Amino acid sequence: MTIKVVTIISIIMERKVFLKSLIIGALSAPAIIEGCKKSSSTVDDPSGTGTVTNSGTGNTSCTVAPTETEGPFPTKAPSSYSRSDITDGRTGYPLTSKITINTASNCAALAGAIVDIWHCDAEGNYSEYGGTGMQATNYQSVHFLRGRQVTDANGLVTFTSIFPGWYSGRATHIHVHVYTAAGNSLKITQIAFPEGSGAAVTLVNGYKKGMSGYTYNANDNVFSDDTLKIEVASVTGSLTEGFALTMKVNV
Template identity: 75%
Template sequence: MERKNFIRSLMIGAISTPVIIEACKKAGNTESNTTSGSGTANTSAGTNGTCTVAPTETEGPFPTKVPASYVRSDITDGRSGYKMTAKISIGNINNSCAALAGAIVDIWHCDAEGNYSEYGGTGMQSTNYQSVHFLRGRQTTDANGLVTFTSIFPGWYSGRATHIHVHVYSASGTSLSVTQIAFPEGAGSAVALVNGYSKGLNGYTYNNADNVFSDDKTGIEIAKVSGTLAAGFDLTFKLNVRA
């Protein structure tokens, strides 16, 4: 979805929950240079391939308003939930997917209750969090193409599977990729262990029915997630871009 269409969707549909689902649909623009991939959208293990281009996805409806203001590795901001460390590696498709140093990586996701910071007080999200900025952050990749964020395991909201939004820029600020990260599902998975926090998983939308991830037949958008409720979870994901 192009930005002008995203903005229009907010203006027209801010009074109804279905707009969230519509605005989170796929951008409809995916790369085709895929060399490998494994995993499926509804199993407890999945991984993106070593030189695979993840599909372009929408960044709405709750993108960070001023991402450059949140250069930080700990994005928790006091939100309660099970600890999660997210390690995202960026590779360069134009260099055999070698590590891309100096790339700028923004991430954002909802809290345990399925709410986003910087938004709210409307039909799209009743709880008003417009004045706070939790679970949003920016980091620059190191020599290994890696950024690390400390956060909490995301909750879920109607119509979507558990996910993290990612926007990657070049060092000069040129947009390189907008995508979303899915989580493994099934018995023993982190999604099953967390069990939707207090909401449970009744009404949860799994990856294979999610309007963003349902066509990910090889699992290239599914991260590797390990850990326990007591110790917290570790997420790793490789995202390759054209730089």
């Protein structure tokens, strides 16, 4: 009898422990699920809309674009990449860039100019380089996010790519090199992106990297002196539909 009583009590205690674990599990499940959602999320969208509400103004003047460095990652053979779609398999939020080249003296469209652009991928890496202290990942044998187009009668070129990521010390940007039809260099400059609440940079949130350690335009060694925001493009769009950049570069 003593053994049976002990056995029954043991079974009852085990059932209580089991039921308690079910209750605790049920209560904590939402928190666990929410935690998983947060850890897998790559986008911080404070507005809750996923749509740009701060598009910036872009360059509306006839002021000549500032001359900037080509940086440490210029395209090695730009004439080899005459193409409008420069995505080349890189993943990220779609970005269509419409860049108009004008003559600074009268703001007239410059037709027949050669325009090269290049920028980093979602992780902040450039093609054609790597395997060094400046960029650990080796992409020397590939050529993504680089391309060349010739301006039409309206001075316009259009490129399809992805929204650039960022890397240490720099704000989000696109490099631009403009040549005459004969191939003579006219202007080397860079395009900055609008920042702040509702801007595309904020919505994209550095992809998986986040924005911790990000360098904003005001502290960027290229854009910090651009008090008139001549180098800042206008960017519209959303996380679901992709983004559109428009920029006027006066040469």
